[in-house]
Amino acid sequence: MAPSFAARTYRDDAVVLRTHKLGEADRIITLLTKHHGQVRAVAKGVRRTSSRFGARLEPFMVADLQLISGRSLDIVTQAVAKGAYGGAIxxxxxxxxxxxxxxxxxxxxxxxxxxxxxxxxxxxxxxxxxxxxxxxxxxxxxxxxxxxxxxxxxxxxxxxxxxxxxxxxxxxxxxxxxxxxxxxxxxxxxxxxxxxxxxxxxxxxxxxxxxxxxxxxxxxxxxxxxxxxxxxxxxxxxxxxxxxxxxxx
CATH class of the missing domain: 1.20.1440 (de novo design (two linked rop proteins))
Incomplete structure (x- = not known):
């Protein structure tokens, strides 16, 4: 039996290494997390101006993330800024x-x-x-x-x-x-x-x-x-x- 939604959800601090576009509004984010190593995840809708956490998932930013484990790519569901270094850099x-x-x-x-x-x-x-x-x-x-x-x-x-x-x-x-x-x-x-x-x-x-x-x-x-x-x-x-x-x- 496949793991439940809750079982696949995890939190970790991460720094954004790289991003690239996916479709019209999404991005694939390459992350270096504190406890899960390197993770590649999809951030849905972050390229829309109405996105709640798009700016927190730019390169060089550090954030507390909630993710869902996927087969090939994880999914970012929450992002709370911890180190807003991207703007100054x-x-x-x-x-x-x-x-x-x-x-x-x-x-x-x-x-x-x-x-x-x-x-x-x-x-x-x-x-x-x-x-x-x-x-x-x-x-x-x-x-x-x-x-x-x-x-x-x-x-x-x-x-x-x-x-x-x-x-x-x-x-x-x-x-x-x-x-x-x-x-x-x-x-x-x-x-x-x-x-x-x-x-x-x-x-x-x-x-x-x-x-x-x-x-x-x-x-x-x-x-x-x-x-x-x-x-x-x-x-x-x-x-x-x-x-x-x-x-x-």
């Missing part, structure tokens, strides 16, 4: 492109690793909140988020000891396939040798040392961004479409 192109890169990363990571869903949810919501408040430069928030999201997903980089053999650092070569900074004995041919300041910045972004990150120079931010992008691409085994639109100062 969408009003600035730089913040918007950063948020798009973060939500695309979260979607890729939780699509293959549902077990870290709660940790990835908390990490993304914190990053979107910080971005909406302009706590730090958008590109620093992005690179910090990417490093932490990869770490949460099981790919924590090392910026001190050798990522391959564990030899005490600091070291002066970086290898994405090996997991971070590597010693001279483990260094693959052609590995980049980032500036000392860049390595310190990467470590600060990973650990949340914002005093060091905020004081970093533009040249080191750009070098760090390139290494983070390469590390992300290697471990996700794909290129993030939204990352190329991010503005770098």
């Amino acid at each position: 969408a009003a600035d192109y730089g913040r918007y492109t950063v948020a798009a890169a973060m939500t695309e990363t979260a979607e890729k990571l939780t699509d293959v690793d549902g077990e870290s869903g709660t940790a990835q949810y908390n990490l993304l919501v914190g990053a979107l909140a910080s971005l909406s408040r302009s706590d730090h430069a958008p590109e620093l928030i992005l690179d910090s988020y990417l490093l932490r999201a990869l770490s949460t997903g099981g790919w924590a980089p090392s910026f001190t000891d050798c990522a391959r053999c564990g030899a005490a650092g600091p070291h002066n070569a970086f290898s994405a396939p090996l997991g971070g900074m590597v010693c001279p004995d483990c260094r693959p041919p052609g590995s980049p040798a980032p500036a000392v300041e860049t390595v310190l910045l990467l470590g600060a972004l990973l650990t949340g040392n914002w005093a060091t990150a905020d004081a970093s120079a533009t040249v080191h931010r750009r070098e760090a961004a390139g290494l983070v992008a390469g590390y992300l691409q290697w471990h996700l085994e794909r290129v993030l479409k939204s990352l190329k639109h991010v503005e770098r100062t």
